[in-house]
Amino acid sequence: MTGSASELARRLGEHAEAVCREYLSNGHRSGNHWMVGDVRNTRGRSMHVRLKANAKGPAGKWIDEANGQHGDLLDVIEQSCGLVDFREVADEARRFLSMPLPPPQPQTWTHGAQGQTAAARSSPDAARRLFAMSRPIAGTLAEGYLAGRGILLSPRQRALRFHPSCYYRDLVTGDTQTLPALIAAVTNLDGRITGLQRTWLDASGNGKAPVPDPRRSLGHLLGNGIWLGLEPGAPVPVMAAGEGFETMASLRTVMPALPVAAATSANHLAGLIFPSGCRRLYIAADADAAGRHGIERLSQRAGAAGVLTLELRPQLGDFNDDLRQLGPAHLAAWLSDQLVPEDVRLFLPPG
Template sequence: MSVETEELLRALAQDAEGVCRHYLPAGRREGSYWMVGDLQNTAGRSLFVRLTGPTSGPGARGKWQDSATSEYGDLLDIIRARTGITRFPDLLAEARAHLGRPMPVLPDRPVPKKAKTPGGTPAAAARLFAASMPVAGTLADTYLRSRGLTHGGTMSALRFHPKCWHRDEGETKSIPRPALIAAVTDGAGGLQGVHRTWLAPDGQGKAALKAQRRAMGHLLGNAVRLTPHEDILVVGEGIETMLSLVEAIPGLPVWAALSSGHLGAVLLPEGLQRIYIAIDRDPAGQRAAERLSARALDAGVAVRVLEPRLGDFNDDLRAYGKEALREHLAGQIGSEDRQRLLA
């Protein structure tokens, strides 16, 4: 472990309670520990994080253990689990952003006159989004249409970049590839991150890569807001999944949380009366829906769950067509919203 990483871990440990309150908000402090259900931020008392003591060594502040699974680790592991960040440099950038720290200056190198914004930050994400172009008529449009999705070209949250840098783990060289770019925004509309989906050269599918998708920036609690919402919202995991719902019911107010972990942590907007959770048919999707449902009900927001017939709603759209998907959704939408949403 590098000296810089060790120092960052010590700084996180000194702010252990602040880290827990930000990344594991479903938990609470009990004495010298932060208690929560698991790394997915489920309410409970199985996982405990030490909040007092030394900042290094066995039993140090910031160390955690899950008594149900015997898993253990440090605060960087918690940040990784809650943000979905896989690249270690991006993980360190997220930790620095939480602490309000700038990127370190490497030794024996002069400070540039205009320091580059570190990758993984909201500023870097904003630069990438600004350098991208509208989807209509691009390879991203071709990709979405290959999935039966025709509305992506009109959505301001989606863009296309013809040469978005990509490097798989274990590789030493980054290669520019075409990518679908999605804006991850907060409740005030501020861009906090982007999601990248690298595409095949002809746009007929995703690129043949180990990591076909990656996100950067601050994702926790935020989402890809594909269409505007009022007092009703439909939220699910993938971009293609949520675009499939719009294909069947144009004008549906939809957000994409990008993963099951982030779905359970989406921050609900003020004034929301009802939320529809569009799940993927897998255990992770079910658990995320349960977490989000519990939070919504605690906030006084009514909840309904939309279930696909197959693995997800894009599978349904491609297998059965948009009219059949519309009929399937109509049977799950509450009577109070049916006329309004299906008009």
């Protein structure tokens, strides 16, 4: 641990009970320990945080007897807030301690064998860690958010998770807070997580959180996507792709057997890697022209690989608008006129 980290951990230890009440609010004090389920603030008693220094060690040290994990209060802040790098952990610790934040540091470009920065190389690991700290969406605010958008997916959908207190930083003011978030995994064709997309939610259940940019992505996105219905290694003769997750999830709602991929942006759509053996690729277009270059570039790449590409166009602004305002039956009927007849039989069963 660096000197600054050690100093932050020591100062947090001086206020160990206050830290626990803030970040491990599902626990309670018992003697000289704070008892909670785990470092992610789950209810229970297996994790013990030492509140005052004694012969056994300094304040703020903890151990989870259920799995043998141990650490200090910086680890508590990291895990309970779902943070992805140490600078965010340190900033949150300083905020809690009412310390001034350090001045922004210039980007350090440390090139590896493939010319990537150190931060970029660590992003997939950070994404996998945050995804692992989240839980399935069934019965959560995330499931309710999707249902409010008309999106009905299998509760066993592996690409989607929910985090009850995901770290959010205002990029203009630097203010930080924790908010519930829908977490969508960005994966490669082998199913390995390379990044993710966070959609912060209003805790009251009223849509997205009232913050300037409630949706952000991290990790290695180019070539990869938020896949719904992809089974790694299984043939994918027909699929659909588009920019936005909610657009593609809307298509998946009315065509639950069709594998779909959301590339998260027009640039990433242009570079999406589609499975070998794909014969037909439907590309979801929005009503505006902002994403045309992504559609055209992906169509060119697919055509060069011998893949037939067809565009799917919504009636309104996008397919989620169609789903919410016109209804799933109307959307299915609208799509049936745009699909190859064979695919209508496969993906739009009667009723």
